[in-house]
Amino acid sequence: MGGAADRGGAGMRRTALVVVHLGRAEARQAMDEVLAELARADVDALVAGDDEPAPDPVPAVDLVIVLGGDGTILRAAELTRGTGAPLLGINLGHVGFLAEAERDDVVSSVRRLTSGAFTIEARTTVDVRVHAPDGSVSTGWALNEVALEKVERARMIEVVVAVDERPLSSFGCDGIIVATSTGSTAHAFSAGGPVVWPDVDGMIVVPVSAHALFARPLVLGPRSVLAVELLEESAAGGALTCDGRRRIEVPRGSRVEVRRSPVPVRMARLSPAPFTTRLVHKFGLPVEGWRGRPVTLRSAPRPEEAG
Structure with a gap:
């Protein structure tokens, strides 16, 4: 853990990539504030719109700052995964579950990021x-x-699911979602999957509108491999989308394999608040009657946790 830049030695200038939803006036205003704060901290800045094509190769950056909602944060992860740079999301969307800070905290959040007052959550x-x-x-x-989703609205896809090379069940469905713990509060949650705490290193499997007796959500361990075969007798082919952004065609007779990746996304954390508190805050959950000690989202990290 730590917030100091990993690239370069003492005296070398750092570079921050600012990924912003350029179609929103509020985002452009926040971007100006971020760029001013980066200049004050002697950090060079690169700006990328959330709909721009990914550069090849990905630029070597030390910090990533995202201005937008969860979709923009996913775009920033797409641009910078594997660089090792910590990613700080500043929410300009609605729920913004992946974001660490809100619009009112733009300047102070960037200041803490550039000074190393944050921790890393892989x-x-x-x-x-x-x-x-x-x-x-x-x-x-x-x-x-x-x-994995059907491509014809009026027809289901027929699949057989296997875990660790052992067949588990076959059924017709509208699709299958395989989520990380991070994604458990996104598409998988909407389809009836469980909320999984971020430190649970596993995969959540959620069939969508399945016609089967055994088609409940599953939680697999970190070393398991999930395989889904789209049967030849399926009425139509399917399509696989990754984070709702990248699409792969899946014709009948295809086999889809999903496993834990060795490459994480490094998220910058400014608050030591536990996931429970974040869940309550983001979803507006009722907690009246609780008499224990509250934990605020904006608590500053202890000195030993910072940078």
Whole structure:
């Protein structure tokens, strides 16, 4: 853990990538404040819109600052995963579950990031491989989830699910979501999956509108491999989306494999508040009657936790 830049030695200037939802006036105003604070801290800045194509190669950056909602944060993770740079999300959206700070805290949050007053939370990602009937293999990854979905509205897909090379069940469905603990509060949650605490290193499997007696959500361990085969007799093919952003076609007869990735996304944390407190805050959950000690989201980290 730690917040100091990993790249370069003493005296070298750092670089921050600012990923922003450029279509919103509020985001542009917040971007100006971020750039001014980075200049004050002698940190160079690169700006990327959340709909711009990914650079190749990804620039070497020390810090990542995101201005927008969860979709913009997922875009920033797409741009910078594997660089090791900590990612700080500042929420300009609605719930903003992946964000660490809110709009009113832009300047103070950037100041803490550049001074090293933060901790690192490594979020698990998953790798996916799609083996098509013609022998071709497509690959992808996701921070939140991969979702296999039908491509024809009026027809289900027929699948057989296996865990660790052992078949588990076959059924017809509208799709299957495989989420990380980070993504348990996103698409998987909407489909009836459980909320999983971020320190649970596993995969959540949620069938969508399945026609089967045994099609409940599953939680797999970190070393398990999930396989989903789209049967030849399926009425139509499917499509796999990674974090709702990257799409892979899945023709009938394909095999989809999902496993834990060795490459995490490094999220910058400014508050030591536990996940329970964040869950209550983001979802507006009722907690009246609780008589224990409250924990605020904006508590400053203890000196031994900072940077």
